[in-house]
Amino acid sequence: xxxxxxxxxxxxxxxxxxxxxxxxxxxxxxxxxxxxxxxxxxxxxxxxxxxxxxxxxxxxxxxxxxxxxxxxxxxxxxxxxxxxxxxxxxxxxxxxxxxxxxxxxxxxxxxxxxxxxxxxxxxxxxxxxxxxxxxxxxxxxxxxxxxxxxxxxxxxxxxxxxxxxxxxxxxxxxxxxxxxxxxxxxxxxxxxxxxxxxxxxxxxxxxxxxxxxxxxxxxxxxxxxxxxxxxxxxxxxxxxxxxxxxxxxxxxxxxxxxxxxxxxxxxxxxxxxxxxxxxxxxxxxxxxxxxxxxxxxxxxxxxxxxxxxxxxxxxxxxxxxxxxxxxxxxxxxxxxxxxxxxxxxxxxxxxxxxxxxxxxxxxxxxxxxxxxxxxxxxxxxxxxxxxxxxxxxxxxxxxxxxxxxxxxxxxxxxxxxxxxxxxxxxxxxxxxxxxxxxxxxxxxxxxxxxxxxxxxxxxxxxxxxxxxxxxxxxxxxxxxxxxxxxxxxxxxxxxxxxxxxxxxxxxxxxxxxxxxxx
Amino acid sequence: xxxxxxxxxxxxxxxxxxxxxxxxxxxxxxxxxxxxxxxxxxxxxxxxxxxxxxxxxxxxxxxxxxxxxxxxxxxxxxxxxxxxxxxxxxxxxxxxxxxxxxxxxxxxxxxxxxxxxxxxxxxxxxxxxxxxxxxxxxxxxxxxxxxxxxxxxxxxxxxxxxxxxxxxxxxxxxxxxxxxxxxxxxxxxxxxxxxxxxxxxxxxxxxxxxxxxxxxxxxxxxxxxxxxxxxxxxxxxxxxxxxxxxxxxxxxxxxxxxxxxxxxxxxxxxxxxxxxxxxxxxxxxxxxxxxxxxxxxxxxxxxxxxxxxxxxxxxxxxxxxxxxxxxxxxxxxxxxxxxxxxxxxxxxxxxxxxxxxxxxxxxxxxxxxxxxxxxxxxxxxxxxxxxxxxxxxxxxxxxxx
Numbered sequence: 001x002x003x004x005x006x007x008x009x010x011x012x013x014x015x016x017x018x019x020x021x022x023x024x025x026x027x028x029x030x031x032x033x034x035x036x037x038x039x040x041x042x043x044x045x046x047x048x049x050x051x052x053x054x055x056x057x058x059x060x061x062x063x064x065x066x067x068x069x070x071x072x073x074x075x076x077x078x079x080x081x082x083x084x085x086x087x088x089x090x091x092x093x094x095x096x097x098x099x100x101x102x103x104x105x106x107x108x109x110x111x112x113x114x115x116x117x118x119x120x121x122x123x124x125x126x127x128x129x130x131x132x133x134x135x136x137x138x139x140x141x142x143x144x145x146x147x148x149x150x151x152x153x154x155x156x157x158x159x160x161x162x163x164x165x166x167x168x169x170x171x172x173x174x175x176x177x178x179x180x181x182x183x184x185x186x187x188x189x190x191x192x193x194x195x196x197x198x199x200x201x202x203x204x205x206x207x208x209x210x211x212x213x214x215x216x217x218x219x220x221x222x223x224x225x226x227x228x229x230x231x232x233x234x235x236x237x238x239x240x241x242x243x244x245x246x247x248x249x250x251x252x253x254x255x256x257x258x259x260x261x262x263x264x265x266x267x268x269x270x271x272x273x274x275x276x277x278x279x280x281x282x283x284x285x286x287x288x289x290x291x292x293x294x295x296x297x298x299x300x301x302x303x304x305x306x307x308x309x310x311x312x313x314x315x316x317x318x319x320x321x322x323x324x325x326x327x328x329x330x331x332x333x334x335x336x337x338x339x340x341x342x343x344x345x346x347x348x349x350x351x352x353x354x355x356x357x358x359x360x361x362x363x364x365x366x367x368x369x370x371x372x373x374x375x376x377x378x379x380x381x382x383x384x385x386x387x388x389x390x391x392x393x394x395x396x397x398x399x400x401x402x403x404x405x406x407x408x409x410x411x412x413x414x415x416x417x418x419x420x421x422x423x424x425x426x427x428x429x430x431x432x433x434x435x436x437x438x439x440x441x442x443x444x445x446x447x448x449x450x451x452x453x454x455x456x457x458x459x460x461x462x463x464x465x466x467x468x469x470x471x472x473x474x475x476x477x478x479x480x481x482x483x484x485x486x487x488x489x490x491x492x493x494x495x496x497x498x499x500x501x502x503x504x505x506x507x508x509x510x511x512x513x514x515x516x517x518x
Numbered sequence: 519x520x521x522x523x524x525x526x527x528x529x530x531x532x533x534x535x536x537x538x539x540x541x542x543x544x545x546x547x548x549x550x551x552x553x554x555x556x557x558x559x560x561x562x563x564x565x566x567x568x569x570x571x572x573x574x575x576x577x578x579x580x581x582x583x584x585x586x587x588x589x590x591x592x593x594x595x596x597x598x599x600x601x602x603x604x605x606x607x608x609x610x611x612x613x614x615x616x617x618x619x620x621x622x623x624x625x626x627x628x629x630x631x632x633x634x635x636x637x638x639x640x641x642x643x644x645x646x647x648x649x650x651x652x653x654x655x656x657x658x659x660x661x662x663x664x665x666x667x668x669x670x671x672x673x674x675x676x677x678x679x680x681x682x683x684x685x686x687x688x689x690x691x692x693x694x695x696x697x698x699x700x701x702x703x704x705x706x707x708x709x710x711x712x713x714x715x716x717x718x719x720x721x722x723x724x725x726x727x728x729x730x731x732x733x734x735x736x737x738x739x740x741x742x743x744x745x746x747x748x749x750x751x752x753x754x755x756x757x758x759x760x761x762x763x764x765x766x767x768x769x770x771x772x773x774x775x776x777x778x779x780x781x782x783x784x785x786x787x788x789x790x791x792x793x794x795x796x797x798x799x800x801x802x803x804x805x806x807x808x809x810x811x812x813x814x815x816x817x818x819x820x821x822x823x824x825x826x827x828x829x830x831x832x833x834x835x836x837x838x839x840x841x842x843x844x845x846x847x848x849x850x851x852x853x854x855x856x857x858x859x860x861x862x863x864x865x866x867x868x869x870x871x872x873x874x875x876x877x878x879x880x881x882x883x884x885x886x887x888x889x890x891x892x893x894x895x896x897x898x899x900x901x902x903x904x905x906x907x908x909x910x911x912x913x914x915x916x917x918x919x
Contacts, residue, residue, distance in 0.1 A: 312805075334593065335803060352800070353803050354803070356801070359863070369898075370789055374785075377783050383730050422804065
């Protein structure tokens with residue numbers, strides 16, 4: 001037997017009515033980086049919860065062998081004591097505590113029952129050095145960027161003498177520089193003998209750092225590939241994940257572009273708290289009927305801020321600029337006015353800004369256009385409402401038992417489709433889609449692209465914001481680049497390449513670039 | 519449309535039935551608790567609880583808490599709270615006393631003016647909460663002190679009594695009785711109408727849902743629920759008919775319940791309230807006028823508090839500076855016993871009413887049994903805690919992954 005730090009054998013986990021995992025086996029070699037891939041809802045997170053004791057031993061079938069010994073974890077504490085630490089996609093740091101306090105939260109550095117602050121901060125500083133974070137350990141978490149917070153999480157894991165580090169979508173919210181730093185760190189930890197399991201949708205990253213990859217589909221292990229020996233490519237992984245070869249990751253689409261629909265001119269926005277800081281400077285954007293326009297920008301370039309400030313001044317202060325629809329200036333000062341003027345904005349953060357997670361699909365679908373369903377005295381026609389939701393369920397292929405399913409229990413891709421249903425039912429002329437495929441698996445992404453194309457073919461104008469350049473290149477007819485709040489280029493699809501976009505996205509940053517690399 | 523995940527083999531009929539009941543545990547549990555409490559007191563008091571006169575008193579004496587609970591549940595669904603309602607009850611009662619006995623304003627006009635005062639007070643609080651973004655807890659805590667003071671000033675720390683006979687009927691009067699002996703026919707007719715309307719409405723709803731293919735409720739549960747409701751209405755009607763007939767305040771309460779239940783379940787406004795409580799940011803970005811909805815909620819709460827204040831004053835035939843002390847807590851407790859969530863987004867008008875009835879029954883039953891007020895308070899505290907604990911446990915159990 002080769003040296004496996006972890007072996008999970010025949011794991012089966014059943015929820016009422018559903019087998020989430022069926023006879024899943026996973027072997028992780030000591031000192032390797034092991035990637036787990038699978039569509040959303042395939043069971044990756046469930047598997048990690050089984051491993052880390054979130055689902056205690058006894059609530060599932062199968063065996064876990066860690067460091068050669070069978071283990072029965074009854075809680076996260078058990079698994080952490082054994083040296084398994086999981087870092088979730090949603091970071092679990094306390095925002096108003098310092099870095100050091102967070103690192104030693106639940107594991108306080110004490111002497112005689114009192115916290116030893118010198119030791120706490122000193123130890124924290126050592127850990128921060130190991131992860132390459134140059135901040136003072138007394139800095140509050142809220143003052144850090146997401147990438148830095150991620151590093152704090154890893155430092156926290158190191159403080160627990162981690163042997164097996166599990167990272168769930170670690171780079172989902174990071175920009176390229178932070179992602180690169182994080183991946184480098186994982187490699188570095190590997191050299192220090194720490195084994196990692198990394199769950200990711202970003203196949204290029206898996207290609208870059210993983211030794212093996214295990215693919216899970218529909219709650220079953222499909223295969224485990226050795227990255228070097230099997231010459232694994234992104235296409236190969238995708239094939240395993242979706243069970244078919246995707247001829248193309250982007251649906252074919254011939255645009256039929258018409259008149260100008262929306263034009264934004266001289267748009268300026270300032271930061272809501274630090275009011276002297278200009279977030280958007282003199283931005284101008286236009287979109288024509290049937291056109292899909294992309295906005296590319298690094299994290300912090302102001303993409304979401306631009307979109308939200310346009311959509312009913314939902315972000316920022318001292319907003320100035322004009323918005324024209326079909327050549328006529330329109331009032332976008334509140335969200336209801338923006339909607340009435342035929343503009344919709346589907347947020348990048350479905351859970352916080354997009355859905356009422358405790359309510360069902362029906363009521364989320366009708367959420368922004370209840371007026372259309374209201375009859376006499378403002379009463380909603382519940383039957384018509386459910387029928388409408390049912391139609392979107394079918395036409396957008398939302399996978400849910402019925403329209404009365406609670407949206408909080410759907411997978412990311414299906415939640416995104418509910419958000420899209422909501423805005424499609426509001427029937428806007430211009431749709432601003434902010435990261436429409438974030439955290440969504442490859443198969444569902446393809447479906448979302450198809451929906452976007454369909455909307456464009458109906459004559460709507462689409463503005464699509466995305467961090468993934470291949471996606472913008474694959475879907476958009478024209479791409480704006482945004483750098484530090486300024487539009488730096490307007491590039492038609494035929495001329496756009498990832499390199500050209502990246503050049504324009506980093507144009508204003510050159511001077512400050514070294515500061516951002518930590 | 520189900521996902522391709524393999525489902526467990528179809529279980530037996532009783533098993534599915536039990537499973538469905540378990541899914542409805544919140545609703546079923548609340549009704550069961552109500553029945554258990556009624557039966558317990560009926561037994562413990564030797565049959566006094568369900569005597570016609572006691573049922574009539576129960577309705578009348580709890581009416582103002584139930585009225586307050588209707589407004590409170592809406593505020594709580596939106597994720598806010600209102601601590602000022604008790605003081606507002608006192609203030610409105612005081613103003614009614616001053617207007618009717620000192621300014622000699624005809625009582626119907628005084629009622630209208632008092633409701634307007636309630637609306638203005640609600641607008642005052644709503645302004646600070648919705649547009650100035652001060653948490654409702656603080657604004658209404660201030661309001662609690664403010665309006666208690668205002669009530670004392672208006673009454674100059676005196677009590678006002680008596681009120682005109684016609685005004686008092688609003689709190690303790692009955693609809694005119696027909697027939698002199700046996701069951702009072704008007705009450706029976708009203709009960710019959712209520713039952714028929716309920717039957718017709720439910721059947722129609724179910725049939726429409728059926729044609730749209732949206733039915734999820736099993737037939738047996740539907741029948742059971744309906745039979746139970748009709749049975750309750752029937753019992754109520756017979757009990758009231760064998761005493762003095764229908765209390766006027768029950769008519770007011772009935773209209774409020776039906777109207778607000780419909781508003782919360784089906785109107786655009788009600789849906790916006792749930793949306794705000796469920797996810798404020800998402801609601802705002804969906805075009806819900808969140809500030810206006812919040813503002814209107816507090817205006818509504820003010821008017822409802824004023825109504826409760828009028829009913830209370832009429833019932834006691836007394837405007838007192840200390841009226842309504844602790845009402846806000848009873849109303850809030852009723853809402854939470856009725857299944858609303860502290861975090862907002864969840865709750866129903868009927869739930870709040872049942873919660874209010876449970877509290878009312880406990881008060882009434884324990885008073886009959888001669889339990890001291892100190893123990894009454896203790897027991898009510900435990901019941902509130904148990905109800906919410908049950909809810910939380912239930913949610914965790916159903917919550918799954």
